[in-house]
Amino acid sequence: MSAPLTDIQPILDRYPNASRDALIPLLQDVQEVQGFISKETVVSIGKHLNLPASKIYGVATFYNQFRFQPLGRYHVQICRGTACHVKGSATIFETLKRELGIEAGETARDGQFSLEVVACLGACGLAPLICVNGKFHGNVTGDSVRKILRAYRKEAKKEATNE
């Protein structure tokens, strides 16, 4: 089960009498400590700034940087920068979505994987490139991506039986 969320009241306290302008920095701060923006977060921020939840969610979904589900145990980032694009990252992205059954910004139901699109991971020499929990996997193909995912699935299973 997911860990209880850290209290965001201290963050809200940093923005006393704040108005709408504080929305984006507030969302950023909360995401930094909680890893994502939860419904509870949206409601509390709404109370704090006197904004409806629909508005906050609307603003938040306008920017790619916010997530609305906790990260998976394995967080997969796919680079969609120019170099990766030229080397065919579009098909890699499709493969990832199909294999994981989720869209960018989502977390699979079992909580194992989450997927994120990033602009550039700064390792263009390795293009096309994915990054799982901070570890780079370069020069990937559809096949190698499938293999990589399989390896992580196996690892997860092993850990689960050891627990």
Place this chain on the structure above:
Amino acid sequence: MINIEVNNRQVQAKENEMLLVTLRREGIHVPTMCHLEDLSPSGACRLCVVEVAGHPNLVPSCSFPVYPDMKVQTHSPRALKARKTIIELLLSNHPDDCLYCERNNTCQLRLMAEEMGVRARRFRGEKNNFHKDISSPSIVRDPAKCVLCGKCVRICEEVQAVAAIDFTGRGSQAQVGPAFNEGLNVSSCVNCGQCIRVCPTGALVEHSHLAEVEMALNDPEMIVVAQHAPAISVTLAELFGDKPGRDVNGALVTLLRKLGFDRVFDTSFSADLTIMEEGSELVHRIKNGGVLPMMTTCSPGWIKYVEQTFPDLLPNLSTCRSPQQMLGALIKSFYAEREGIDPSKIYSVSIMPCTAKKFEAERPEFSRDGLADVDAVLTTRELAQLARRRGLNLADMEPEVADNPLGSRSTAGKLFGGSGGVMEAALRSAFFLLTGRNLDELKVQAVRGLDGVKEATIDIDGLMVNVAVVSGLENARVLLEEVRAGRKDLHFIEVMTCPGGCINGGGQPIETDIEAVKARMKLLYQIDRDESVRLSHENKAVQQVYQEFLGEPLSELSHKLLHTHYDPREVLK
């Protein structure tokens, strides 16, 4: 006043008004999609573009102020081409669904495509994979048909103070919906349906009950009973081609019978009953130091709004159920007993100008022993559709009278159809309850009309009763903030969710404009002026139901069947 030139003709304009306002006043047609009268322009759709001499780009007339001697061309080739392209772009990712679409006859997008002469699909965009939201008992939201005009968002926030929906995502993933793409059912939506009325397409429609009603009408075991709300008879003719301003009470009764309804009752009857109960409650509260100001409870969108946004003011709500629910309860108790019908064999349908009534009918408070008091709710629009399906034209119906006793009303009950009507009816009867006499002048002018906020003081033999009447929840919000902040002078507040009341409800014809609303209101006042029984407490049928069944207002049985109480409600807001 200033002079401007439009299409080579001199035209007078008011200083600084938006060009579109001038054009409309002059009867010059310019299409619009995102424009909402009385709300600030958004400039989102650009359909209203015109050519103004000296401006290199076309300008959006809805958000472009006039200036002296400007020269405007509304239908230059360039303007026409721009508008056509906009429609073509909107259609590029639109589902080809017109044949199956609820709005196919009233869809502005379809009509504009026709107006612009769009005859081929010039752009082919990727279709989105948005899901329909059918979670709400009142509203069905189909984001695939949304053209992102934003009118629903603005109505919901600026007029209704609810803000249940907003734009989410961007680019090809942009849509309009509640936070977290949740269902409307868990959002703060109060089911008012005002968004449906402004939506240019089939992206927002009511949750239809036609199929269930057809089933019941075809079931020989079932006694199918109809009640119709006060606003229906003053509106329905418009959906059969009449100009606004014709009351069809008798023809409506006939139409319902021809459709197969076994009994036809009038919700205005239970509006009179509401007045007996609510008037007595008000007098009781005033005399015994009860919670004041008391607030009306006829409008289900408003009740949900109080539950979720002003739970601290729940004790101010009258305990009276709405007229729909009072009549629903009486049909399956009093009437069933009297006629020897098994209540489980009654299928109770109400015809309402309202989508929130669908939500209300499904509230758990309003069923007994697993039987809902009201089984289905049809909007004005759905009733017209049912009639068309049977080839029945309202104009051919010889007027008939409703069934007794639940079909007889006073004109006070009828006034419930417009903002201020509940108040006027209540004041007439409260005066009688307190003094034993009737008001000399029954008409209470101060609470009449379409203003969103009306206040009045009535002298009841020295007792000064202060009342307020508001419609549109933003107006209600402002007043409730005052009450919350300690405003103490008011005794009684009437709130209707929709601006102007049920005559402008979310279940009314899509084409409804301010002129239509005015015409409907005028009809209500005419009926009140011309008929003889103008007081709820003089409604003989109401007296009979008290004698035969309920006893007296606020009796134990009344409490069981006609009253309820509401609790705070958690929603995503």
